[in-house]
Amino acid sequence: MDRIEILKNIAKKLVGFFIAMIILSIVLFYFARLAPGDPLQSFYGDAVESMTTEELNKARVRLGLDGPIYLQYIRWVSNALHGDFGISLKYKIPAMDVVSPLIGNTLILGGLAYILVFALATLLAIICAINEDTILDKIICKVGTFTYYLPAFWLGVILVLIFSINMHILPSSGAYDVGKESDLGNRISHLILPLIVMITSHLWYYAYMIRNKLLDETRKDYVLLAKVKGLGKIKIVCVHCLRNVAPTIVSIMAISIPHVLSGTYIAESVFNYPGIGLLSVESAKYHDYNLLMLVVLITGLMVILSSIIAQFINEIIDPRMKETGVSAWQK
Template identity: 75%
Template sequence: MIKKSMLVEKITRRTIGFVLTMLILSIGVFYLSRLAPGDPLQSFYGDAIESMSTEELDAARIRLGLDSPVYVQYVKWISNAFQGDFGLSLKYKMPAMAVITPLIGNTLILGGIAYILVFALATLLALFCAMHEDTLIDRIICKVGTAAYYIPPFWLGVVLVLIFSVNLGLLPSSGAYSVGKSDDILNRIQHMILPLVVMILSHLWYYAYMIRNKLLDEIRKDYVLLAKAKGCTKTEIVLKHCFRNVAPTIVNIMAISIPHVLSGTYIAEAVFNYPGIGALSVQSAKYHDYNLLMLTVLITGVLVIASSIIAQSVNEVIDPRIKLMEESP
């Protein structure tokens, strides 16, 4: 009964924290977006705004709800948001949710695959380097990985397009799929290859290096010497003991890396003209499309905060000591 009440208390506490964080995020973005220079009416009316009179501009602001004080606009927006209405996209002249819905899947697929590949490859690479510490192959991987990490993703994307799309004609240079082939999985995979390569190369060594160092710190602990004295091989020690002890740290790294990987997704979408919420968020900020910007930021915030909560829960399963520390007075 006590464990059940503690579980309910924990879920309630995390839910309240999640809601408060999203509320603070929405307030910050709402106010900051309106402090940016520029007129949102430009997005809605385009060049026609130049021929509009002052009276027509004032009437337009009233119709779009831009005439009220910012706090009044926010209260109205948040009230509608709780009912599933996130407002009208000023640029696309349709509900913001209708604009973003077809693109969410593209970003989640691209970002999700990149996220899994980055950490799977980073973990394998870290394990390999840790088991071959200070050998020639370890030094080569460290130098090549460091050099690859510092290559600008935008420049790397352009180079890959020139080589594999323009010169060799092997891979498509833009889009999520070819015209009329939205249901062709193979075609979608071909369009994701270059963006994935850019995202993996720009993130792989950063996380592999962190995991490698954590493993090396673990390998130098006293219990490893005892395991060696008992006749355990280095592979057994690293995989069965060190890696298990480092696993909670890896999960934490994976959780806090969500914004980093998402930013890489946004860059890849911009370079390869890949239709997703990353490119859409940049456009919404550029054109002062407030409602669309709010929705894209909130979706990103939900992904980041939810991943942190999930990572903490997974850590408690992997390492019960974390749970005991929370429950101790």
């Protein structure tokens, strides 16, 4: 692929990215505005009931809630392009100022869970593929299936009851104790329970898919030839088979971003962990349109970008994808 084709490919992906973000913003903006409830109530509270019609109209103009929805959207986009995402109706400060301190918390929790899930899923898949149909493989499959179907909320409550309330070993909520923001050990202790819930909820789902891909790979002709040459099963699976299914694993990792991210939001809600997941729930509850728009757009940005990056990585791992245009997931 020459330089011109590479530039065209990048330009095509950028155009697709911006189109996807525009469509997402339009759909979200319209559905948020059509939802029942009055956002003025979130901003002014009970004072709304004593406002005159003129005061209500001025309040709507101030918050950008006046006029048809399409005009509100145009006005919002114009401001957003200049970095102004509006005022949070609940916190009464710029929406970006509310979100900025919390993005790091979500990225830490979600990023650690993401890395651990796929590292452990790949390890479990390799163990199962090497020990196919043995007692160890069957035990891992049974236990994995059981843990996967445990409700995340229920598991979180049980963990808090055991380790926080009864044993007083781990904290039950928050990202750190008051005044210990820079204490790494304190932050890690607050991450343990949410990470356990997220890993338990996602691990076997992806380990099972990778396991099946590896088992399919072990039945191909080149594996039989490697066995005839005297190569051990561990080397065949860990070196040859794993390398050939690597594009598939990357594709699985790419499409798993929304899944793991939703798990992060659930964990934040269960453990009252201050992140954009918990913030999204609050913004929807209080009809905080500007905050909800910003949080969902950030989420959409991460999902779409991760898919584009994964596609580039797949093309590097498997150059055939440049010619066929077929993803490894479809092979």
